[in-house]
Amino acid sequence: MTASPRALLEVRDLRVSLSVPGGTVRAVDGVDLTVMPGETHAILGESGCGKSMTALSILRLLPAAGRVVDGSVRLDGTDLLRLPEDAMRAVRGRRVAMIFQEPQSSLNPVLTVGDQIAEGVRRHQGLSRRAALRRAVELLEAVGIPDPSRRASEYPHQLSGGMKQRVMIATALAGEPDLLIADEPTTALDVTIQAQVLELLDQLRRERGMAVLLITHDLGVVAESAQRVAVMYAGQVVEEGVTADLFARPLHPYTRKLFAALPAVGKRGGALEVIPGTVPSLTAHVPGCRFAPRCDQAWALCRAAAPGWHPLGRGQGVRCHLYAEGRDRARSLPPGPAVVPASMAVPRDVTPTPLLRVRGLQVHFPIRRGLLQRVVGQVRAVDGVDLDLAAGRTLALVGESGCGKTTVGHAVLQLLRPTAGSVRFDGEELTRLSGPRLRQRRRELQIVFQDPYASMNPRMLVGDIVEEGMLAQGTLPDRTARRSRVADLLAQVGLDPGATDRYPHEFSGGQRQRVAIARALAVEPRLVVCDEPTSALDVSVQAQILNLLRNLQDHLGLAYLFITHNLAVVEYLAHEVAVMYLGRIVERGPVGAVLRGPAHPYTRALLSAVPVPDPAGGRAVIHLEGELPSPSQPPRGCHFHPRCPEARDLCRESYPETVGVGTGHRVACHLHPPS
């Protein structure tokens, strides 16, 4: 990493510490970065690795507890860390702009979108109010917002999530910055919207010669959009290189593990590679390599001395003793990530006696308006869904946010009463049950939620949380028996029995998700609804949870209704898949058939929009126009036709019938007319 004379941004030996009640956290510990003009440089890392802190300290926007201890941040040769605050304000927005993960909270809800962009324009370019508003409209157009002059006079709540992120980008562009720092810009967005935003960022970079520092945890996003990538672990850059090289030949054991932990179709049937242990606490000084405790190639030296930076040519470098001078590099380079042979993927052939049978499920929420709270319309969150799920099988329900997939999960469990339709579980109609009979039935249907922080009562001990279901169901009235069952359950999900006497906040996200699974298992369910159980987790932890879920299914014969937006997880775990769009299922069938030969244009677009962690992939993304329409006013005819690249007149008039296109593969699309 020699300093290049034409580098736009050079970060050298940056050290940031955060003071917390227990001491000082070295959030960033000696980070070097070089960003060239006009390139997209990605910082890749899991949560807590210090990637956001690095970005915030470039703009000197650290939280109150944070402090830059050492290092320099040079923008075109000027050290930003030594600038007076006054001069720094001129840099922010004008030279370096930043966009954040949550477009929701980055916009002021009481100002119009146009005013917010114009504010930046006026400050940076000194234009009059009217000229600034005109410029704001131009910027909105540049970020691809249709009808920009009307949108400029709207308020943030009138825009969708993807639209807001575009507005945020427009705000960032107002000062015509040389460097745009994008902190997880697409994490809160759906894949089809994510593809749009990434494409927009790339287009702006090419047109304006603007450099982008992209901070992300998503290997796929890096592969799609970055030229160079730095991998961070525990406050340090452990590996850096040209994206294509790094993805083709990851060097650091951590990077290799990350790739191996990604669920993919080739790994079906086998267990995913996991990184044992957790990220070390950054409060203590670690003498050796920070990854050593979790590294399977570590030896004595790794624990004794911190590895230096070893450049390996072509701009690639790695912080690992394996690549020190004098070591036989050829030997230390193992072949790429280990792939479990596909032959191991034997789908369990269970005779499909449907355990769960859903027919014509509808959940409508009334919209009330006016003084008398009259019902003026219905939000058709779920509008006629059919599902079948056999014991020991996994049905994945896939769709973008707002398509109603979570509502389906809740309606199956009767947490929400369906408006119409039938939910038969083991031959019994659940929608007609109520009171104690329903409560009794509940032990056979359980749920694991997405957010491991919200899904547990922070005021209860883990032991009480796991025990609660047994108490409510009256199974195991004896206290000692119950306690030993709790310990067994915790052991079953891979937790220490000592966890019973601790509070949920003492655990990491992955561990909490294990507790949530133990709580569901406590009542011996036959069906578990998994509502995005891994989407709040890091890749390496996600692998652990997916392995656990698969393991439990093999041993206990559980059926999973797996609600997700992550198609890689679907490929790895599911037997069947159902794709939802605006409250209806547009395509369903066995996983192989649907993902390999998608019949519906929406499924095809969804599949193509998923970023693939392979820069050489060269796939064509089908860009969907616009966003998910409101379920209160679904479009006439086929719900998908306004965004469908293959829409015809017929699509605008009538909703297509569902037809079979293969064994168990059914699709609702006019491209596949009933024969």
Added chain:
Amino acid sequence: MISPVVLWTDALVFTLVGVAVVFGLYARRREHLREPWRRVARSPKGVSAGTVLAAFVAIGLLDSLHFHPRLEGAEAGGSAEHYSTEVASVFDLLVWPLRERVEKTYSAPFATHAYAKETIDLGGGRQAREYPRLVHGGAHLSDAGTRGADIALRSLAGLGAGIALWLALVGLFVAVPAARRGERFGRLWRALWAGHWQWPWRTFLVTAGVLLTLVTLGVTLAGTYHVLGTDKVGQDVLYQALKSVRTGLVIGTVSTLVMLPFAIALGISAGYFRGLVDDVVQYLYTTLSSIPGVLLIAAAVLMLQVYVANHPDDFESLAESADLRLLFLSIILGVTSWTGLARLLRAETLKLSQVEFVLAAQALGVAGGRILVRHILPNVMHIVLITVVLDFSGLVLAEAVLSYVSIGVDPTTISWGNMINSARLELAREPVVWWSLAAAFFFMFSLVLSANLFADVVRDAFDPRLRGSERPA
């Protein structure tokens, strides 16, 4: 030997103490409840205000142990002991001289002579108009001219005794841990004053020292003088101000006790069950909060007054009927003030009932009532606590205002409100009698100020938003 009396408010006050103790024991084992209290104990502001509050509470509790004093002059009646129909408290025993040394009428603080001239019979048909000597105030002085020196001497003695006691207390505080840990006394002593101890003992000791000195000063001075003067009927104003502490505390706490069950039960069930329950509760509190509170209180208190007047036989003593009125006032204040907390709790419960851990409990088949108790209630407890502490000072002030407009406590109950009420006339006369108002103001001010400061600290400690970054970025 003595004949104890349990007044209604006494029973409620001690119930409240019991509830607080049970809650304390419960919180000891719950980290999420213990931690904020530890934070309160770590804040010097909280410790200082808490110490002052504790002093007030001690006075109030001692003043809530009531009995009929034995009549001394009744031996002639034979073996049976005779008790006064009057009701006194343990606190009265401590300050018995203050209670008994009644002058004829007004006298200024530290006065030896009355505040108004009287016609004195000099014998032999001669009469003179002059300021008569007081019966008790400064009665030990043969020459009223030496009053200044006497006061100075007694103040010095009080100050000295206070400081000596305080030094002994501090010494004990340092010596015990020094002996236990085997450390040198001097080192610990210096560490204490440098503020190196883990808890703010320094603040506690300074506050306690100030209070202790005030007490010893009171002991040396109030024994022979009316430190804060006397009122119209010659009663010691210091005594009245001290007795008013209980009235204020009862109003502040018993109203809360009455209000909490309504607010919690109605608030969280409205938020959780929604539908009809929610409609009924909302109807109830919007109706109640649109009736002016003062009207409701006036109506209730006047009704009670009529009842007491019509049923004189139901009450053994004046104290009992006055106590009933105090209780009634607390209840009606509680009934009119639960709506605010209920509204807060309903909103918070609405939010909580959509959180996933509540859904998970529903999915496990946990019954509704159990979800309320185990999942909702512990998660709204911080709101309850903050509201209770914040409302306390408001209720103490409300008593003063209500008594001022004569719909508060019984005129025979000693309260700051009644003291202020009588000050209305005292301020209008010439020369002005200012000490009743000043005493009521000073005592009420210190109680409310320390309660407010304490509430501030409690709110900060329980507010999750001020608890710093909990999740890593």
